[in-house]
Amino acid sequence: MSGSEDFAANLASRHARGDRWRLMFMLSTMLAIVFLGALILTIVDDAFGYVVMVDEVDQRSLVPDGQRLEGAGAETLRAIIDEGLSPRRYRALEREKPFDERSGADLYDIVLYEIVKPQVAETYTLFESLFERKRIVEETTRAHPDGELIFRSWASMRFLSTSLTARPLTTGVLTAVKGSLLTISITILFSFPIGIAAAIWLEEYASDSRLNRFIQVNIYNLAGVPSIIYGMLGLAIFVRGLEGFTSGSAFGASAAGEVANGRTVLSAGLTLALLILPVIIINAQEAIRAVSGSLRQSSLAVGATKWQTIWHHVLPASFDRILTGAVLAVSRAIGETAPLVVVGASTFLTQDPSGVFSKFTTLPIQIYQWTSRPQAEFRHVAAAAIIVLLALMLSLNAFAIITRNRLRKQKRFG
Amino acid sequence: MKPVQTAMYPEETRGVLSFGKRSRPHENIIQAVLVFCAAVSILTTLGIIVVLGTESSAFFREVSLREFLTGRSWQPSIGEFGILPLVNATLMTSLAAMLVALPLGLGVAVYLAEYASERVRETLKPILEVLSGVPTVVYGYFALTVVTPALRNLFGQDSIEVYNTLSAGLVMGVLILPLVSSMCEDALSAVPRSLREAAYAMGATKLETSVMIIVPAAFSGIAAAFILGLSRAVGETMIVALAAGAGPKLTLNPLKAAETMTGHIVRISGGDISYDSMDYRSLFAIALVLFVTTLALNMVSRSIVKKYREVYE
Known part of the structure; x- marks a missing residue:
């Protein structure tokens, strides 16, 4: 039969084509990984x-x-x-x-x-x-x-422990590291409680009304807004609108000789908090949703109120997941550059930021500054600063993983 | 036997036991606080709309919408506010990014969803996630110090400028790759097993099943991934700010420097800018265009995802 001969003759080429494409699919995956390797190698290459x-x-x-x-x-x-x-x-x-x-x-x-x-x-x-x-x-x-x-x-210990100077040989990242840590503390302080509270309300209290569906859709949309738009929001609201509050003049706390006019650590931290809030809410919602309904019902059945159920049972059972999601969001905030440039990061600081009302710069901002300089020395300085930034992000993630595992051990029920 | 009739609660003997709803003021306070926290997201959206709206409307009092959308030159110093050069550069970098991210992302997704074993998938996926976790400024550094010199060696030093949209677009493609691949993989995995089994039963090879059955079946999901990736590329800032060049220019040549919408906002707001100037207001007009574009793309993408979920579930 000629039909089956055709089939047999075709089969080999069909399998060959299958193998070829299989290789292509594998290659595209490898390419992505090779790129990551190249990225890391370049940074190390430039830093020494x-x-x-x-x-x-x-x-x-x-x-x-x-x-x-x-x-x-x-x-x-x-x-x-x-x-x-x-x-x-x-x-x-x-x-x-x-x-x-x-x-x-x-x-x-x-x-x-x-x-x-x-x-x-x-x-x-x-x-x-x-x-x-x-x-x-x-x-x-x-x-x-x-x-x-x-x-x-x-990238050396001296680089890590020296403040910013104008010369590539003597400069350091201490100013930027302090700025990053201060900013991120403000961000965590505001976004964690608000984000987790919003998630609790949406998962445990909100009925399926039109308004609540709108809030949910709105959160998804906010998560997709480009970060630079949050920068514009921060510039208009925190830097200009609430200047008296964010510059600290409302509290009589203006740093000596420094006029920060609202372009402070506080404004930067609040802007980043708004930026990561939708991500924190979405992650926390997923964590809370994963808690089994029987846990809630058994708590309610023995007479606990709704809030007692949430506080004593739902939250402890989901806190490890909530924390993981929130830390992921925070490590995104640490690497964020564009909104902080817009909010008004200082291009050069002679004094390390000392409090929430100081002028600020952060690690990614310094990397941006140094990378955009034409001199080759600054390229190496930028590479060293990238190593510091990645190390900071890694240690944050490691800290979160350790804390999560410790919490899991204490957990009474899965 | 006589049932024991003793009071279980002290309240019962006093006659004040009630199984009705007790008022618990602190529960209500807690609930109010939670509602307020959920409302912060609405306030954020309102804030964005009000801020972009008021500053842009001040801008559009002096520049007509028509001039803004169709003008071919952006030179605030001489009062020319035509957004076309910026939009053009944004489109060029975004399209270059999608030309990298879509084929590669789809390849990765097909490999992970159809070919890779469970163990390989479990090791590869976190590595891909690391790619999307690297700060974008690091990608910008990589584009400027590695990709651009490599391109200049490849095409010749004279034909390609130090700052060019091609290099920025290519690197941006890698940044978006994990997003596209994970969304595509979700779409491919959502295709029911029965479709695969039917194809195999007809004698199709694995490739034929994947490419002719699974990928078309997951087409809407892949389209959603493309649109969301495009939206991410349009809003991406640091890579273009570092590698694509400064100064708005209307050019279709990807080997030349051009400034995107996001790149322009960052460059101008990073310098000394006085509030209440046209420069300042024009940034909000650009941001409004950016916001509307990305919002529309995100909504289209989400509605597509929702639709295909309904089909298969």
Whole structure:
């Protein structure tokens, strides 16, 4: 029969096509994972590597023969400062803190950054540093004979514990980390209670009326609104509308010499709280819905009121899930950049944010600032800041997982 | 035997026992607080509408709607407010993103739903979720420092600008990929088993079953995923702000720099901007267009999802 011959002849090619496409489907999955790997590798690649340092003024010309600047005494350093610093800069630094009161390390920093002025002439990535060391050494000796080749870890403990400065070599993320933590605390403080309360009402109390259905649909729609729109909302309402409240002037708490005019940690935190509120509500609703009805009924049957049932039975039984959902939302808020730029994050802060009424910057904002600079050094600084940001998000998630497991152990019923 | 007639409750002997509803003021207070918290979401929506509405209406008193929607140049300094260049750039980056996200996302979904074993699925899905958890500013950094140089090596340094919509769009596609793939997978898994079994019984191969039976059956779900992904791409900000370029330009060339709606809002509001200026108000007019577009896309997507759920359940 020719029909079955056709079938048999076709079968092989049909199976071959099946295998080909199966491979394609697998490849597209692999591609997504490869991208994630490339993303992480790039960040690590940029966060470490060789730099070529060139001093604007030769260190050896400053100190007497045979001595090194690093070990020089305070008198030597003072002499160098008296001689090398311009009178105007000298007065400015003297006003900041008199030279007589400064420590040796402090004086050394001034000599280094005000007079010697080390500059980064060239930077290399980690992979170049590991595999092309010979080429780097050759290039350096040819292009920068005075230069010094050192392996620099852009992400370091010093980077983590230093405040923001204008120079890529000395800058740190402490200001941004403090800003991020303060902002996120405000966000958690407002969004957790309101979000969980709203979820309880929608799941346990709300009847199936038109108004309640509208509230539910509205929450789904809010979850899809682009984050930058929340930024505009925060700008108009928290920064401008409630300026007296968010700048702290209503409480007489204006920071000395700082006019933040509503562009404060408080405004940023509240904006992010509104942003993640729909996500928290939706997640908490799912958690509450997963609690079995028999638990509620048995509680009501022994005479508990509705609220007693919710507080003593429904919430403890669902709290681990509620927490997981809420933490997911918060880690989204930590990485959020656009709404905070709109609300008015400061591009440069000379003082670390100290309270809710301070001007603010956050880690993603700094990453954005540094990435958009043209100089290569800032690219490495941005990579280091990304590592700090990802570490912060990871530790938050780890904390949530540990807490959740602990809560699960205490749980009386599943 | 005589039944024992003793009072169970002390109230009973006093004659004040009632099984009627007792008034519990604190329960009512708690309920009122809960209602208020649920109302915060309504207030947020109202806030968005009022804020965008009032600032935009002040803007539209000076610029006609027609000029705004059809003008081909956006230069606030000389009073030209035509949104077309911004919309055009947004469409270009979003379409580039969807060209990456839809085929890849559908491929991933078919693989996970039809081919992968339970164990592989359980390991791969969290990895994909990590992709959507990475902050968008990190994607922007990646687009600018890796993808753009790679594209410039590929197409030649001169033919492609440092800031271009292609690079931003491609990276945005990867950002949206997990969303599209998980929605597509939900749609594929919702197709009843009987359809698969019927196809196998007719002698179809796995590929033929997947592509000719399951995917068409889940088409509405896939369409919903596409629309929601598009809405996410339109509203995405940091990638385009970093990699697509500054300065609104009307160009159809994806290798050139152009500024999207979101990119423009971020750049202008990040600088020093005085309230009550046309610059400031124009941002709200752009935001209004953005809000209406994404809201419409989200609603269409949700109504499609609702419809196909009803068909199969």
